[in-house]
Amino acid sequence: MVISTEGLSFTFGKQQVVKSLALQVPEGSIYGFLGPNGAGKTTAIKLLLNLLKPDAGNINIFELDIKTNRINILSKIGSLIEQPALYQHLTGRENLLNRALLLQVPAQRVEDMLDLVQLTHAANKKAGQYSLGMKQRLGIALALLADPKLLILDEPTNGLDPNGIIEIRELLKKLVAQHGKTVFISSHLLAEIERMATHVGIINNGAMLFQGSIADLQAISKPLVRIEAENTVDAANLLTRNHINVTEVTDDHLTIPYISKQQMGDINTLLNKGGQTVYSIGKQQKDLEKLFLDITQSA
Amino acid sequence: MKGFILSFRSEFYKSRKTLGFWASVILPLLIGVLLFIGFYTKSEKLTSMPPMMLWLQFAGAILGIMGSLVLPMYIIFIAYSVNSIEHRADTWKTLFNLPIPRWSVYAAKFFYAVFLVFMCLALFVLFTIGFGNLLSIVKPELRFDDFHMEKELAQIYFKLFLSSLGILSIQFLLSLFWADFLKPMGIGFVCTIAGVVAATKGWEYSYLFPYAHPMAAISSMLKNNHGDPSHSLQIDVFTKDVFVSMALALVVFITGYFIVQRKSVK
Incomplete structure (x- = not known):
């Protein structure tokens, strides 16, 4: 495990923000750390980076205890926490050169990073004049500067346009696949994480609700049959009269719990015989978005 | 030690385009130029003076305002600007998750502020001598070249430098914890006025109050030479207010380190 914590707890004043968190982040994974705003994600990340001192619990990163190996561990982590921290009066390149100086990284690496996040053309512009997306990209360049083994990114796609989000996603996938990095990425957007994560941890009110691989998460979600019909309300009534449980009806589709292929065929026949025009019928995994809501609300 | 040097260099790199850095150059230059103009235009009244x-x-003329107002206010500003x-x-969060010990980051910042004050005061010496x-x-009717007080000037400003360390350490810590300028500035300003009053009214314990130290440094700089005119310009650098200032700086610096060590970075 690249990151493993036990009983990690933290209290701000009287409010317990992180409750006995046990993170398990395997090497070479993209670990999506999910939770609504205010769930305790940023606090947990600050604990991992030793910016906050936990009230209780242990943090091991690269199998080393952070309390006794702080410098060694931090030298292998690149991080981006909340908004990227940039010196507004320095240019993009100067921001990187300053960090390169501190991390003793050759200046050529700065040019490589500018190129990687496509900021070479704006390298001599003051960071204060950057757009939000450019700031975010510069923040990622800063995190990657020392070629860290572990990247900890707190909502890195905040403020990026769809193109920017895709670029970051592809970049992270590439870093894991080709360079053997591990990425720990937090987000409140499930759809975003779903597209790249190999592992997921879901947190709400400081407590872990689910942790496992993306496949595990999908396995606990029950599949559904999604039916597109001309008149969904009539179709739903017809099915209900035939003792079939309809879970959702919208203007253009309805869903029922999936049992078997045979059941799907029977429903299709039933609807056709009942005079309903069916546009499409198919098995569907429960949307991760819904699953996420289910998990966070049931807790 | 390596972490300290890296952090110190980074402090310079970050600040070299800010007013905080340039104020340390511009302030002595500006005062030097103003005085030069003043003496140049009023030279006829001064020609009769011995060198x-x-x-x-x-x-x-510089030292008078230096002790009472310019130096304390400049220090308040420098302590604020580096933080x-x-x-x-x-x-702060990126500074404290660098693979560099926290004490290096903290100490480099503090010593960079000390360095700026030192540089500013050194430039005062340089510009005073240069413009004179x-x-x-x-x-040529002003016979500045017939007398030399480079050593004495350097001693006076060195004394001022040492006497300013107490204020600097306090203001540094205040600016480290408060992001806004008004709190450290307000406290510093009130304390400076109190210090000036304490020092000029000759309060017997004013040497214990750091904000009175620059003023005290000026008034205690001449050695008591018991009327011997041959030693009329002997500078007494290490007076008790200077020792108090240095001791206080050391204590506050170390205390600040322990606070930073425990402090959570929001």
């Missing part, structure tokens, strides 16, 4: 008196007038760079950019000699070239 030593000329120098004392010239250097004394505000991080407050404004929200970079320049006056004797452009106005």
Whole structure:
């Protein structure tokens, strides 16, 4: 495990923000750390980076205890926490050169990073004049500067346009696949994480609700049959009269719990015989978005 | 030690384009130029003065305001500016998760502020000497070149430097914890006025109050030479207010380190 914590707890004043968190982040994974705003994600990340001192619990990163190996561990982590921290009066390149100086990284690496996040053309512009997306990209360049083994990114796609989000996603996938990095990425957007994560941890009110691989998460979600019909309300009534449980009806589709292929065929026949025009019928995994809501609300 | 040097260099790199850095150059230059102009335009009144008196007038004009107001206010500003760079950019969190010991980051910042004050005061010495000699070239009737007090000037400013360390350490800590300028500035300003009053009214314990130290440094700089005119310009650097200032700086610096060590970075 690249990151493993036990009983990690933290209290701000009287409010317990992180409750006995046990993170398990395997090497070479993209670990999506999910939770609504205010769930305790940023606090947990600050604990991992030793910016906050936990009230209780242990943090091991690269199998080393952070309390006794702080410098060694931090030298292998690149991080981006909340908004990227940039010196507004320095240019993009100067921001990187300053960090390169501190991390003793050759200046050529700065040019490589500018190129990687496509900021070479704006390298001599003051960071204060950057757009939000450019700031975010510069923040990622800063995190990657020392070629860290572990990247900890707190909502890195905040403020990026769809193109920017895709670029970051592809970049992270590439870093894991080709360079053997591990990425720990937090987000409140499930759809975003779903597209790249190999592992997921879901947190709400400081407590872990689910942790496992993306496949595990999908396995606990029950599949559904999604039916597109001309008149969904009539179709739903017809099915209900035939003792079939309809879970959702919208203007253009309805869903029922999936049992078997045979059941799907029977429903299709039933609807056709009942005079309903069916546009499409198919098995569907429960949307991760819904699953996420289910998990966070049931807790 | 390596972490300290890296952090110190980074402090310079970050601040070299800010007013905080340039104020340390501009302040002595500006005051030097103003004084030069003043002496140049009023030279006819000064030609009768002996060279030593000329120098004392010239250097004394700066030192007078230096101890009471300029130096404390400048220190408040410097202590603020080295910390505000991080407050404004929200970079404390990145500074403290660098693979560099926390004490290096903290100490480098503190010593960079000390360095700026030192540089500023060194430039005051340089510009005072430089503009004085320049006056004797452009106005040969002003006999600045017939007397030398480089050593004494350096001693006076070194004394000022040491006496400013107490204020600097306190203001540094205040600016480290408060992001806004008004709190450290307000406290510093009130304390400076109290210090000036304490020092000028000759309060017997004013040497214990750091904000009175620059003023005390000026008034205690001449050695009591019991009327021996041959030693009329002997500078007493290490007076008790200077020792108090240095001791206080050391204590506050170490206390600050323990606070930073325990402090959570929001």
